[in-house]
Amino acid sequence: MELSFNKVWERDTSGGNIALWIRGDHYALHISGTLDAASTDVVSPALDSILEQHPKELIFDLAELKYLTSMGYRLFLIALKSQNEHGGTVSFIHLQPQIQEVFSIMGALSDLNVFANVAELDHYLLARQKAVERGE
Amino acid sequence: MLELAPKQWRMHPENSEISRVNGEVEEWLAGADVPFSGIYLANLTVEELVTNCIKYGYAGMDTTDKGIDVVISIVGGELIIILSDDAAPFDPLAQAAPDLTIPLEDRPIGGLGIHMLRQMSTGFAYAFENGRNVVTITKQLV
Numbered sequence: 715m716e717l718s719f720n721k722v723w724e725r726d727t728s729g730g731n732i733a734l735w736i737r738g739d740h741y742a743l744h745i746s747g748t749l750d751a752a753s754t755d756v757v758s759p760a761l762d763s764i765l766e767q768h769p770k771e772l773i774f775d776l777a778e779l780k781y782l783t784s785m786g787y788r789l790f791l792i793a794l795k796s797q798n799e800h801g802g803t804v805s806f807i808h809l810q811p812q813i814q815e816v817f818s819i820m821g822a823l824s825d826l827n828v829f830a831n832v833a834e835l836d837h838y839l840l841a842r843q844k845a846v847e848r849g850e
Numbered sequence: 851m852l853e854l855a856p857k858q859w860r861m862h863p864e865n866s867e868i869s870r871v872n873g874e875v876e877e878w879l880a881g882a883d884v885p886f887s888g889i890y891l892a893n894l895t896v897e898e899l900v901t902n903c904i905k906y907g908y909a910g911m912d913t914t915d916k917g918i919d920v921v922i923s924i925v926g927g928e929l930i931i932i933l934s935d936d937a938a939p940f941d942p943l944a945q946a947a948p949d950l951t952i953p954l955e956d957r958p959i960g961g962l963g964i965h966m967l968r969q970m971s972t973g974f975a976y977a978f979e980n981g982r983n984v985v986t987i988t989k990q991l992v
Contacts, residue, residue, distance in 0.1 A: 751865065785901070819965070820966075
């Protein structure tokens with residue numbers, strides 16, 4: 715995760731670990747290893763507690779995500795729905811090829827905010843902020 | 851051309867068995883220099899089919915003597931994953947494909963796992979033989 719974010723906590727899952735990084739009202743959840751049915755035992759409540767705080771931007775950093783199954787993918791849909799309800803957004807950074815393939819298979823790639831890294835994400839956020847200021 | 855003699859895993863229908871078998875499958879395939887796309891498909895097959903099977907196929911059954919078998923081999927560069935169980939008959943191919951035109955956050959969750967497997971494999975077949983559900987998933991490895 716980039717230096718501008720501060721790590722708040724880190725937890726082990728059955729197949730890796732998750733860590734929450736925060737920069738102002740931007741929350742980045744770094745998920746490593748396997749995101750499957752077993753790991754949702756830890757990831758699901760952690761994600762719920764993040765969503766309850768209504769972050770303006772929720773970023774999933776998937777740099778070290780090796781396996782994503784349908785149960786893991788489901789968590790992203792839950793996050794998307796929750797963020798939409800209060801006007802927050804969801805973005806994904808550092809997608810590995812196999813994760814990108816899953817998103818593509820799910821027909822989700824064109825509907826999701828996917829960025830190569832935080833710099834690219836920030837560039838997008840800045841452009842969006844300027845558009846809002848111009849009243850677009 | 852990659853060749854790998856069949857190896858079998860026997861699983862009790864419990865969710866905790868998935869991580870154990872997938873750990874062993876990953877180690878075995880990686881040790882044989884199988885491309886990651888093949889390892890991913892094998893892991894995904896075990897996870898998606900076994901969780902479905904435990905949730906629906908064995909629901910309400912005494913599973914003391916029940917078992918799920920996973921057999922993996924590579925013949926002529928083709929990865930062959932055969933998963934068989936003695937749960938209630940269930941044809942995963944009979945499930946309708948998910949409607950990908952519905953807005954992302956409103957899509958039903960059911961059927962996504964089977965959809966992933968169908969898209970990632972080159973062959974997906976189901977049969978009910980000798981009282982067992984037999985699913986065969988294949989992928990030609992590059």
